[in-house]
Amino acid sequence: MSAPLISVDELTMRFGGLTAVDHLSFDVSEGTIHGLIGPNGAGKTTTFNMISGFYRPTGGRITFAGEPISGLPMHEVARRGLVRTFQHSTLFNELSVIDNVLVGTHMLFPPRLVAAILGRDGASRRAARERAEEALSFFGLHHLADELAGELPHGHQRALGMAIATAARPRAVLLDEPFTGMNGEETRRMMELMRKLKASGVTILIVEHDMQAIMGLCDSITVMSFGRLLAEGTPAEIRRNPKVIEAYLGGTPHAA
Amino acid sequence: MLELLAQTALNATYAASYIALVAVGLVLIFGVMGVINFAHGELFMLGAYAVVALYADLQLNFMMAVMVGLAFVGCVGLLMERALFRPLRDNPLGGLVASIGFLLILQALVVMGFGVRMEHIPPVTQEVIAFSDRVRFPLSRLYVVVAAVVLLTALWLFLKRTRFGWALRASAQDPEAAALQGISINQTARIAMFIGAGLAGVAGALTAPLVSVNPLMGHSVIVTAFIVIIVGGIGSLEGAVVAAVAYAFVHTIVTTFYDGVIADIVGLSLMLLVLIVKPHGLFGTAERA
Amino acid sequence: MPRASAWTLGWLALAVALVLLPQALSFSQQEILVFLTINVLLVSSYRLLTLTGEWSLGHAVIMGVGAYASALVTKWTGLFVPLSMLVGALTAAAVAWVLSFPLFRMKGFYFLIGSFAAGEIIRLLWKRFQDPFGGAKGLKRIEPMPNLDLGFHHFDFFLPTNYYYFALVAVGICLWLMWRVERSPMGLAFHAVHWQDKLAQASGINVRGYRMLAFVLASGFAGLSGALLAHYIGTINPGSFGVEQMVFILTWAIVGGTSTFYGPILGVVVLTILNEIVLRGMGFEQARPLIYGFILILSVLFLPKGLESLVQGAMARWRVAAPRPAPVEREKQA
Ligand SMILES: Nc1ncnc2c1ncn2[C@@H]1O[C@H](COP(=O)(O)OP(=O)(O)O)[C@@H](O)[C@H]1O
Numbered sequence A: 001m002s003a004p005l006i007s008v009d010e011l012t013m014r015f016g017g018l019t020a021v022d023h024l025s026f027d028v029s030e031g032t033i034h035g036l037i038g039p040n041g042a043g044k045t046t047t048f049n050m051i052s053g054f055y056r057p058t059g060g061r062i063t064f065a066g067e068p069i070s071g072l073p074m075h076e077v078a079r080r081g082l083v084r085t086f087q088h089s090t091l092f093n094e095l096s097v098i099d100n101v102l103v104g105t106h107m108l109f110p111p112r113l114v115a116a117i118l119g120r121d122g123a124s125r126r127a128a129r130e131r132a133e134e135a136l137s138f139f140g141l142h143h144l145a146d147e148l149a150g151e152l153p154h155g156h157q158r159a160l161g162m163a164i165a166t167a168a169r170p171r172a173v174l175l176d177e178p179f180t181g182m183n184g185e186e187t188r189r190m191m192e193l194m195r196k197l198k199a200s201g202v203t204i205l206i207v208e209h210d211m212q213a214i215m216g217l218c219d220s221i222t223v224m225s226f227g228r229l230l231a232e233g234t235p236a237e238i239r240r241n242p243k244v245i246e247a248y249l250g251g252t253p254h255a256a
Numbered sequence B: 001m002l003e004l005l006a007q008t009a010l011n012a013t014y015a016a017s018y019i020a021l022v023a024v025g026l027v028l029i030f031g032v033m034g035v036i037n038f039a040h041g042e043l044f045m046l047g048a049y050a051v052v053a054l055y056a057d058l059q060l061n062f063m064m065a066v067m068v069g070l071a072f073v074g075c076v077g078l079l080m081e082r083a084l085f086r087p088l089r090d091n092p093l094g095g096l097v098a099s100i101g102f103l104l105i106l107q108a109l110v111v112m113g114f115g116v117r118m119e120h121i122p123p124v125t126q127e128v129i130a131f132s133d134r135v136r137f138p139l140s141r142l143y144v145v146v147a148a149v150v151l152l153t154a155l156w157l158f159l160k161r162t163r164f165g166w167a168l169r170a171s172a173q174d175p176e177a178a179a180l181q182g183i184s185i186n187q188t189a190r191i192a193m194f195i196g197a198g199l200a201g202v203a204g205a206l207t208a209p210l211v212s213v214n215p216l217m218g219h220s221v222i223v224t225a226f227i228v229i230i231v232g233g234i235g236s237l238e239g240a241v242v243a244a245v246a247y248a249f250v251h252t253i254v255t256t257f258y259d260g261v262i263a264d265i266v267g268l269s270l271m272l273l274v275l276i277v278k279p280h281g282l283f284g285t286a287e288r289a
Numbered sequence C: 001m002p003r004a005s006a007w008t009l010g011w012l013a014l015a016v017a018l019v020l021l022p023q024a025l026s027f028s029q030q031e032i033l034v035f036l037t038i039n040v041l042l043v044s045s046y047r048l049l050t051l052t053g054e055w056s057l058g059h060a061v062i063m064g065v066g067a068y069a070s071a072l073v074t075k076w077t078g079l080f081v082p083l084s085m086l087v088g089a090l091t092a093a094a095v096a097w098v099l100s101f102p103l104f105r106m107k108g109f110y111f112l113i114g115s116f117a118a119g120e121i122i123r124l125l126w127k128r129f130q131d132p133f134g135g136a137k138g139l140k141r142i143e144p145m146p147n148l149d150l151g152f153h154h155f156d157f158f159l160p161t162n163y164y165y166f167a168l169v170a171v172g173i174c175l176w177l178m179w180r181v182e183r184s185p186m187g188l189a190f191h192a193v194h195w196q197d198k199l200a201q202a203s204g205i206n207v208r209g210y211r212m213l214a215f216v217l218a219s220g221f222a223g224l225s226g227a228l229l230a231h232y233i234g235t236i237n238p239g240s241f242g243v244e245q246m247v248f249i250l251t252w253a254i255v256g257g258t259s260t261f262y263g264p265i266l267g268v269v270v271l272t273i274l275n276e277i278v279l280r281g282m283g284f285e286q287a288r289p290l291i292y293g294f295i296l297i298l299s300v301l302f303l304p305k306g307l308e309s310l311v312q313g314a315m316a317r318w319r320v321a322a323p324r325p326a327p328v329e330r331e332k333q334a
């Protein structure tokens, strides 16, 4: 097997006296869909925020494509090819759908002030627009390009969030609870999009509270409980693991 | 040298007293309503002009003038609450901007009523407590110190011992929870605004015979108050008092050894420094939710 | 008629109107027109600053930095005034750049108060240091714009009409620059930082970097407006750039609205006309701060989206009433 794309090593986060993530280690292989699951309060979101550069870890290391990224600010992590989405439909509601995705292409086509004023950046603007339209088509949003993002239905908003995240062709995306608040049909379509994304070569790390939702989607799964690693394996292995069953049925710290 | 220090300490104590009155009022308003009252310096100015009108012009008793000043400025506070801050409750930046507009109105009204010139106010008392030849404390300054101690203690007791005080403190944390206890958000806002504005007014009234009273005097007051509430941890009443004392000493000492403008620059730099390294203030605990 | 040429015609008409405008005005109105032109630049630069979502209370002082710098440079070196104005603009931008390091560690309230404090420090420095800033009395007899003979016209910039033409060109160029910036991918990044800074950052945008950039650019333009003012009125002091001036900027911006490019310009034009025609005409000139205070409060309370929202509403109705290719707001790439 090749070296992992994302490698989390002894990652720790303390909030005052509370240790939300406790010496957690796991690897994500390139080209896979990897699930990070666990009961509410297990520390998934905290882990997610550390990997994406939103929080600075108290201890431990994160490497991406062999390069250490722990403690880097979020935009630096993104520029290295690891882009996150947000738990709720966080979008630029006041901007059009196409402009939302154009923001996502920022890394591929960084704006230059003087060229922009003199109108010498036409090629770069056209390329950004093409890429944005491509990303919209990929997620089936092309016909909505000129709508305001805030006025889209919920499912489309989630898809737009993924389009923004993938517009700059990242090597990996981090998705935080992408199925929350979706109905069956929306969930099914979202899974379809994720498989399509994986087929295009993007590695996906999904953080999810609902175990069933991602069993059929993931290649491998890491289970957390009380900030620690509980189990690792394929969906089939996880489904049978007694520790996992107990964690989900028994000592849930607090309900959703 | 020792005498100079003693004199500086006395001057600082006096300055700390009225600064604390102004800053505590500002913090109370921010704590309960979540809005920075940019017109707070002009409320101070109004208090001073109450003394100009009643004591200097109409020759009323000074204490009487101060009391009326307190009540009058408190009512201006109620007006601000009703007309500006209540409609803008969900828009604290709007509240701040509106208070900037109000500041201009108050200044303009005072200019119309009294003119832009500096007011002359006859001294309340010429008596001086002389500790030695060079350490002297005018009695009129002592009045300010005593009044500040009395008023702030009274406020402290009110906040800790009464139902309204409890509601005020609770609503600084969580307005809805406080409202559940039967005291409405509007009520707590009114009380906070009356007390906050009244404290600024009484500070202005008490110091009127000791400072140069003019329509633009509020500016340096609000700058000072900002420094104090930022250093004290915005939202903390105790912090504001401690910071007022600390600031008054630093400012008085720098004024004594350099000059007043340098002292202002030092104060503002101190505040920027606090904003940079510890945005919630040196004494503050947490941001308002 | 093709849309492009309709626009060209509209712009031409506006240009002609702006050139002819002084002919229709009295001498004192021409002076007001100079100030208005400078203030259009000032308030537009303020909008550029607010694009990333932070509102500063130090903008009037930054304007003053440009004024002081340009005035002092001409005094010391005798530099050609238009060039010294550029130096003033660059100085204001540089000061803003230095200030942005502490200030952009703050947000919201803290940024407001912090920018206010930083501005006050600068004003106190002007006041404190007689040499070179002239203390509380400020600078007097600032080098005026030298006369210019262009063959077809002799420009004596002591006359408001001529200075107005000069300012009009300078401000026009600046507005064009700001427009280009806003309509570029960089402008989109500014908007992104404003509306959702977290998502912008997750998209690889250096949020703090862009906030600083907007602040520095806006300050450069504000500095130029200060320099334009200084070399026209010939005397400046710390009081020229105090709270009152800041309130004017805020009022123009809020009354006009800041979500469109034209909003703040609309604000300053309408309020200036109101001020000059109504107040001065009726002899209420003294009441200017009072009226501004009321207008500021009323617009925060009752017209929070500014005059521009009225224009947008009217335009939307007009489009519904006359369904034909309406002027598309967002520039479309072919
Ligand atoms: N910013 C924070 N400050 C303090 N405690 C936090 C913070 N974020 C999360 N926690 C705590 O850390 C633990 C893990 O939370 P989280 O990572 O959100 O879990 P999950 O996403 O698995 O539900 C919880 O006990 C939570 O209360």
Ligand SMILES: [Mg+2]
Pocket: A044, A045
């Ligand atoms: Mg979570």
